[in-house]
Amino acid sequence: MVYKCKGCGGNVVYSPKVGRMVCESCGTEDNEEILKTEDAFKCPSCGSSIEVGEYDSSCKCEACGAPIILDPRIEYPYGPDLALPFMVDKYDAIEALRAYAKDKLFIPGNFINAHMEDKLEGIYVPFWLYDFDTDVHYNAIGVKIRTWTSGDTEYTETSKYAVARELEIDYSGYPADASIKMPDDMMDLVEPYDYGRMGKFDSRLLSGFSAERYNFDPNQLEPRVKARMAKDTDAWINSTISGYNHMEGVQKHVNDQRKATNFALLPVWDYKYHYKGKEYHFYLNGQSGKIVGKSPVSPSRVVGLTATLFATLAIFIQGLEQLLEML
Amino acid sequence: MAKFRKFIIIMLIIGAVFWGISIALRGVSVGTVSDRNNDVYTDESRILFIEADADEVRSINPEYQLRDVSTLLSATEKEELQTYIEKCEAKIGCDIFLIIGNSPYFTKTNDNDFDKQATWIENWVKENKPGWDQPDGNVVVYFDNWSAYSGDSHCYLYPFGKYADKLPAHERESIIDSVNEDVNDDPAGAYKRMARKVTLKMIGMGMIGAYWPIGISIAIALIIAIIFMIVQLCVNAGKVTVDKATYVKGGKAKVKLSHDTFISKHTTSRHIERSSGGGGGGGGGHGGSGGSH
Numbered sequence: 001m002v003y004k005c006k007g008c009g010g011n012v013v014y015s016p017k018v019g020r021m022v023c024e025s026c027g028t029e030d031n032e033e034i035l036k037t038e039d040a041f042k043c044p045s046c047g048s049s050i051e052v053g054e055y056d057s058s059c060k061c062e063a064c065g066a067p068i069i070l071d072p073r074i075e076y077p078y079g080p081d082l083a084l085p086f087m088v089d090k091y092d093a094i095e096a097l098r099a100y101a102k103d104k105l106f107i108p109g110n111f112i113n114a115h116m117e118d119k120l121e122g123i124y125v126p127f128w129l130y131d132f133d134t135d136v137h138y139n140a141i142g143v144k145i146r147t148w149t150s151g152d153t154e155y156t157e158t159s160k161y162a163v164a165r166e167l168e169i170d171y172s173g174y175p176a177d178a179s180i181k182m183p184d185d186m187m188d189l190v191e192p193y194d195y196g197r198m199g200k201f202d203s204r205l206l207s208g209f210s211a212e213r214y215n216f217d218p219n220q221l222e223p224r225v226k227a228r229m230a231k232d233t234d235a236w237i238n239s240t241i242s243g244y245n246h247m248e249g250v251q252k253h254v255n256d257q258r259k260a261t262n263f264a265l266l267p268v269w270d271y272k273y274h275y276k277g278k279e280y281h282f283y284l285n286g287q288s289g290k291i292v293g294k295s296p297v298s299p300s301r302v303v304g305l306t307a308t309l310f311a312t313l314a315i316f317i318q319g320l321e322q323l324l325e326m327l
Numbered sequence: 328m329a330k331f332r333k334f335i336i337i338m339l340i341i342g343a344v345f346w347g348i349s350i351a352l353r354g355v356s357v358g359t360v361s362d363r364n365n366d367v368y369t370d371e372s373r374i375l376f377i378e379a380d381a382d383e384v385r386s387i388n389p390e391y392q393l394r395d396v397s398t399l400l401s402a403t404e405k406e407e408l409q410t411y412i413e414k415c416e417a418k419i420g421c422d423i424f425l426i427i428g429n430s431p432y433f434t435k436t437n438d439n440d441f442d443k444q445a446t447w448i449e450n451w452v453k454e455n456k457p458g459w460d461q462p463d464g465n466v467v468v469y470f471d472n473w474s475a476y477s478g479d480s481h482c483y484l485y486p487f488g489k490y491a492d493k494l495p496a497h498e499r500e501s502i503i504d505s506v507n508e509d510v511n512d513d514p515a516g517a518y519k520r521m522a523r524k525v526t527l528k529m530i531g532m533g534m535i536g537a538y539w540p541i542g543i544s545i546a547i548a549l550i551i552a553i554i555f556m557i558v559q560l561c562v563n564a565g566k567v568t569v570d571k572a573t574y575v576k577g578g579k580a581k582v583k584l585s586h587d588t589f590i591s592k593h594t595t596s597r598h599i600e601r602s603s604g605g606g607g608g609g610g611g612g613h614g615g616s617g618g619s620h
Contacts, residue, residue, distance in 0.1 A: 102328050105559050142587065152599050159592045166584035170576040189565040192573050235571035236580045292565030306556045308335060313548035316338045319345030321544055324537035325527060326352040 002044045002066045003032040003207045011045070011066050013208025016086035016286070021204055032204070040071045055179070058124070058211035067207045078213035080201040082129070082264040084193055086122055086209065086286040093120055093269045093284050100282075100291045105305055108275050108298040119272045122286065124211035124265035125187065126178040128218045129195075130225050131260040136167040137253040138237050142244035163247070165240055171229060175266070176221040178214035182268070182283075184224070189292040190285045193266055197287065201265065211265060218261040226256055353418075353530055360420040367462035368455050373412045373423060374405055374518075379430035387431070394473045396429045404515035411519055415526040421465035421490055422457045423525060425518050428472040433481060444470055444483040444617060452487055464488045467525050469518070471510070482506065483617040484521075490529050498528050499616035507618055 003012040003021060010025025012032035020029045035044040043050055048063035050070075057073035060066070074080065088096070094116050101111045142163040147156045173195050177187035233254055241247070267286025272279055275296040282293030376397055384391045400408065412423050426448075433444050448468045458464025465488030473480045484503055486494040494502075502524045510517035523538055572578040 103330075104562070105328060105331055141590070149599065152601065153596050154599055155594055155596045157592060157594045160590040162586070162588040162590055164584055164586040164588075165582070168581040168583055170581075171574050172576045174574045186564065189567065192569045232571040232574070236575075239571070240582055240585055290565070290568065294564045295562065297560060302556060302560070305331065306552050309331075309555055310548050310552035312335050312338045312342070313551055314545050316342035316345070317544040317547055318541060319342035319349070321537065321539055321541075322349035323345040323352075324535050326349045326531050327535040327537075 001034050001036045001040075001069050001071055001203075003204060004035045004045075006031045006033050011208075013067055014085065014205050015208075016089040016092075019085065019087075021207065036071070043068060053212075055126075055181075055212045055215050056210065057213045058206040058209060060210075067209075069203055069206050069211075073213045074201075074203055074206070074211075079263075080126070080265045081262040082198050083124065083201045083205050084195070084198040084264065084266050084287060085205050086267040087197070088267075088269065088284065088286050088289045090117060090120055090122065090269075092289065093122075093271075093286075096284060096289045096291060097271055097282065104295050106297045106301045107295050108301070111273060111275075111296075116271070121270045121272070122209040123182075123268050123270055124206060124209055125182050125268045126212050126214040127175045127187075127264050127266050128178050128214065128216075128221055128225075129173040129175050129262045129264050130171070130218070130222070130258060131262075132169075132171040132174065132229065133257045133259055134167075134169040134171060134229065134233055135255045135257075136165065136169065136233060136237060138165040138167070138251070139163065140250040141248040142241070143246050143248055144243065145245045160248075161244070163241060163244070165237060167233075167236055167240070169233060169236060171232075173262075174225050174229060175264075176225045176228075178216045178218075178221060178263075179212050180215045181212075183281075186281070186283050186292050187268075188228070190268060190283050190290060193285065193287050198264065205265075209267075214263055218263075222258070229256060230254065360417065361460075363416075363422075363459050365422075365456070365458050365460075365462050365464065368422075368457040371413075373409055373416075373425060374400070375424065375426045377426055377428035377430065379428070379432070384431055391431060394429045396427050396473050399427060399473070399514045400518075401515075408515055408518055408522075412522045415522045416459060419465075419490070419526050419529040420459045421467055421488065421529065422459050423522055424457065424466065424468045425521070426451075426468060426470040428470065429474065430472060431474055433472040433474070444472065444481060445485060448483060448485045452485075458488060460488070465490055467494070469506075469521050469525075471506075471518075481617060481619050482510075484525075486525075493529050494525070496616055500618065502528070503616055503618035 004010070005012050005023035005026060005028055007028050008023060008026040010023045012021045012023050014020075015022040018029065021032045022029050023031065037044045037047075041050050041052070042048065043061040043064060043066055045061060045066035046064040048061060050059065050061060050068055052059050052070065055073075056070065057078070058067070058069045061068050072078075097116065097120075098112050101107050104111075140163045142161040144159045144161070145156060146159075147154065149155070175191060175193070177184060179187075237252070269284035269286055271282040271284065271293075273282065273296070274280075275298075278296070280293065280296050282291055284291045378396060379393055381393050384393055408425070412425070416423055433447070448470055452463065452466060452468065456462035457466050459466075467484070467486045467490070469482065469484050471480065471482040482503055484494075484499045486499075502521060505524060506517045506521045508517070527538060
């Protein structure tokens with residue numbers, strides 16, 4: 001399906017700037033109607049066949065540029081429960097990337113270029129959000145060591161305590177991206193999202209953006225989430241223990257009970273940058289603007305800036321020597 | 328990038344200010360140093376060896392063994408030291424002589440007996456008339472007498488001319504002490520330090536007088552630049568901005584039980600081995616100052 005303007009028939013897309021549907025042609029807000037075809041894989045606007053990936057649920061018609069939403073991929077069993085709308089628009093994303101590049105000394109000079117707009121894609125990434133009740137039973141021997149000296153004798157006092165802890169942790173909305181094409185480590189880094197702005201899924205949010213249905217079911221991703229949660233659980237346990245030099249005979253029983261799972265679409269801007277035959281991806285949190293990505297390195301900048309720093313420091317240090325010599 | 332550019336500009340400005348102030352202070356301290364003006368003492372060599380006659384020495388005491396001081400400095404060390412002394416001289420407008428001897432004649436008989444060396448230097452200056460600005464002008468003589476037979480070598484620092492007042496007794500002693508720290512192990516390095524310290528005392532204000540060779544400045548700058556480069560290259564893909572509380576309802580875990588029960592305590596002891604040690608110093612008077620190594 002495609003959202004069309006009731007007034008002028010232009011394409012209507014979701015605008016993060018105003019938080020409404022806006023006609024790309026006449027600028028009218030919230031005046032859209034749905035245009036559908038029987039074959040969901042044909043553009044309702046021009047009738048062209050739509051070439052999409054296995055998991056894509058929203059895309060642009062390559063023939064006419066209409067923002068297509070593939071109904072079968074947003075309906076049962078792929079229908080998202082929740083969606084967080086984009087709050088950073090394309091131009092804010094470009095500005096954020098400019099600011100990001102300014103702080104990266106060795107990033108190639110053409111990282112910021114006139115074609116950034118074309119290389120930037122807004123994607124609703126499928127995430128599973130898990131709710132877990134975690135019970136922790138922790139027992140260990142806490143060892144305190146105190147050392148002091150009296151005369152020619154050094155004393156060491158070792159005290160032992162039975163340490164017992166029981167914790168209940170209510171994990172809520174623990175995310176795991178369910179997309180094959182998005183790297184897990186990058187999606188973990190791009191967090192967090194403020195779920196307070198998240199609402200029930202509304203297909204209008206997808207208009208003008210790419211989106212995917214989930215590529216994995218929640219059971220497949222549960223081990224990944226549990227591994228992340230285990231680190232948090234350890235941090236919670238450690239936050240309740242202090243004053244010991246070390247712990248002995250640690251017995252830890254953690255029971256993670258999954259309460260609920262929600263399928264949510266979370267907004268991410270993906271900036272593709274090509275440098276020396278390699279493609280680099282930078283991901284920008286569509287809500288907070290946080291950017292993650294491994295920066296390419298320009299060898300000429302490395303040499304140039306390091307040499308400049310070296311020369312400057314040499315002048316500074318030698319100048320300091322000259323001054324201190326005179327004083 | 329903007330921060331880096333700002334840092335570079337600030338560092339360059341501060342560096343230039345340091346250079347500017349030091350050049351200005353040097354101008355105030357020594358004025359303009361003109362070319363050497365002495366047509367009486369024209370020998371360019373600043374490292375002189377005064378070697379005693381072996382037969383004469385043995386006629387006094389057959390057990391005397393003269394130290395071969397000509398081998399104290401290698402040819403390269405001598406050349407480097409000569410060049411360094413020339414640079415120092417040009418900075419302050421003063422001849423600097425290093426005289427190395429091995430005569431038992433200069434052996435002191437009591438703690439303050441440096442008169443023989445002082446007299447010898449005075450006579451040598453009177454006779455030869457060295458001096459940067461004029462014959463009998465600005466001269467500093469460092470006379471190090473290596474006497475092997477007694478196991479005690481004596482040295483003497485004697486300034487002449489307008490800089491004589493700039494090197495009071497305590498300053499001369501500090502230079503001598505500094506040379507004697509390692510002259511036995513590294514005579515070339517120690518004598519270079521002597522020339523450097525004499526120069527610093529002449530031109531500097533005497534409050535800090537720090538010095539390090541340009542190679543050290545380059546090495547420090549290089550190390551910092553390389554560390555900076557490595558740190559920049561090791562920048563992560565992004566910072567983790569979630570913590571243990573991010574996905575916990577209310578941001579807190581419920582602690583249902585928290586008990587720490589004392590079980591046991593035991594104390595061990597060990598005897599600490601201790602060691603002890605000590606040290607000493609030296610002095611001098613006259614128009615110059617003396618010391619021993």
